[in-house]
Amino acid sequence: MRPLFSYDPTEPAFACFSVGDLAGAEARFRAILAGQPGQPDALHGMACLARARGQDATAIALVGRALQKSGISPDRKARMHITLGLALLAQGHAEAARAALNVAVILQPSDPRAHAALGDAFMVLGRRDEAREALRKTADLLADDSFVRTRLGSLFLDDGLWEQAVGQFRQVVNRRPQDGAALANLGAALFAGNAFGEAREVLLRACELGARTAETLNSLGLVEMALGKLDAACATLQEALELRPLDGRIANSLGTVLMEVGRLEEAEALFQAIMIRETCEEAARARFNRATILLGQGRFAEGWRDFESRRVLLGITSAVPQWDGSAGTEPVAVVGEQGLGDEVQFLRFLTEAARRRPLRLRFRTAALAGLMPELDQGRICLQMGRLRRRSVC
Template sequence: MSGQAVGQFRKVVNRRPQDGGALANLGAALFACNAFDEAATVLSQACERGARTAETLNSLGLVEMALGDLRAACETLQEALQLRPSDGRIANSLGTVLMEIGRLEEAEALFGAIVMRESGEEADRARFNRAIILLGQGRFAEGWRDFESRRSLLRVVSDVPHWDGSAGEEPVAVVGEQGLGDEVQFLRFLTEAAKRRPLRLRFRAAALADLMPELDQGRILPADGPVAAEVSLLSLPAVLGMDDVPSTEPYLAVSEKPEVVRIGVCWSGNPSYRFDRRRSVPVECLEALRQVNGVRFVALQRGDVPDWMEQVPLETPVDLAREVGRCALVISVDTLVAHMAGALGRALWLLNREGGDWRWKDVDWYGDVRQFRPPSGVAVAAGWEAVLREVAEALSLRV
């Protein structure tokens, strides 16, 4: 639909190139298609041609955030909110970028104000955004409660009741949502859930449960079959009342042993993620690693890889677990591979974007993690070049 909208709005702009409103519509459609560079140009033109409205500025601010220009995004969204102070959508956008640049108190206050005055989707979005701050700070009792607002945002519908965490012998289905990295991170909570109910695992990474030594495998039933209730894997901390700081001990185990010179590398995540441009590393930046002697680099992602890296079969999450298990060190952006390394207890060097996700903030979810971040305020590509040079230097010292 967004692609069709781009085509239609482009026709309008071709007929009326000085029409700021037409340009604003085209820019918003381009943003929806992740065409960020053109969207930035078109939205800037819209502002210059009479459409410097709160709506246009909100779109432009989100584009600037996707492109990694967080300071510009903050200024743009502040202007948008000044034009329309009661707009919950714009306030949520501004709060998100405030989180990214570390102004957490301001962001939390903004989200709290939205929750107080709004209802419906924007209030749920503000609760979810606030949860990101709370969980990153280890304020779990409040954080997990607000984190459940994502169920409304995702419009979760089920034919069976939502499990409330109560004990019994009637089976509960555990389902997945969001990315595979989320599933791997939250696998740890299956151990406690299985103590309370027999479980039927109905999520993509369910096969990894076989690799959990602390999980009572007798409580894991076949995926198909009747259940009394259902729960998302990501809702387990909330329904189980898991308010304590998580253990950093590994919870997955494979028979493969680390090979001293084997270094696993993952430089990109799902390209459909709106802010993947800030998360993933341009492949040419990896050349800095190539100069390090005495190691073997293994690509821990599918698709095209540099010819100086080994490729391995990665058809399933279990395949990935076994390949990660053979690595003495994993160098990865914030994606499934990073969580797999942590869950297996392998050393992880995380290539973390500016701002970063709540999982890598004040609370340690895994035991052996070193973070490398781009310098603040630089262009995305230049930032990753600096990061990979730093990683290469650190790796040379390690070997």
């Protein structure tokens, strides 16, 4: 007669592992393996310990040995494939990890951990649509889906899909209406979607419920600025910067609103500090913001130099060098880079440019051609049509 219940000898060991008692778990797993060499669940347990200790290569080898054993039930085999997939992912083998985790999902489609891990693999592979779908399935399988939906909302927001982000964050807020952090996430998504009125209400509520953080205040300050509440925006962003003094993003936000209220010296000093301290995008944004101040004050030499930072912000790249203004016989491509109004304004500089170099002009519309100054047509090549973003070279 078969027993009604079977005893799992690894259960006490996994219980130790789940509460962080790695030494106790290891002792129990080793004791099982001493009596039953090659016991697959104990090998899997040792693999989990190896992963917890950052020894992912060892984990991969141990799970491989475990999976060679016969008679493993689908649910246990699925858990082994999750461990294998996460270890492979940590070792940089994203495609192999995806394959292992896909097996886990097939074996145990009701296990949210399998879908969550598969989502991680898709993220590393850059397959963001599939990553979001995996996380959606994870959330649907969980009793408390707040963490996963928060992550899913963040992915939607990063990808510019603000409506979907708002939908995910609303579900979290509905589940946790007193959670300030959840409200802060919803407010940020509403701001991204230009729903400024509701965003402000939600962010103020988030602050009341304990999420008065630099991040929340930065979002609130930007919302207030969008609503034209400039004095309130100044105060809010100043508080945010006090909470996180070295955050270049918040400093840029504050500097921008200081410009709007005419406090140009303070704004310029703030941008200057960011340029010295920060690197890459925030420094480029601060330099561009400062350029608008300098150009507005007629400080053209400095202003135009700083204005070149737009190339970083707009992602403008070119395989050929920018023209330095020198004379010569090599032609220079002059490309419309910004709006029609700017292009009309800068047509007047073509006369001087044509004196120095032959020009190849690329205009979006034929109307611009009619506004061109009188130029030596032998030194001009005019092309029309849709332009790719390029620099003057």
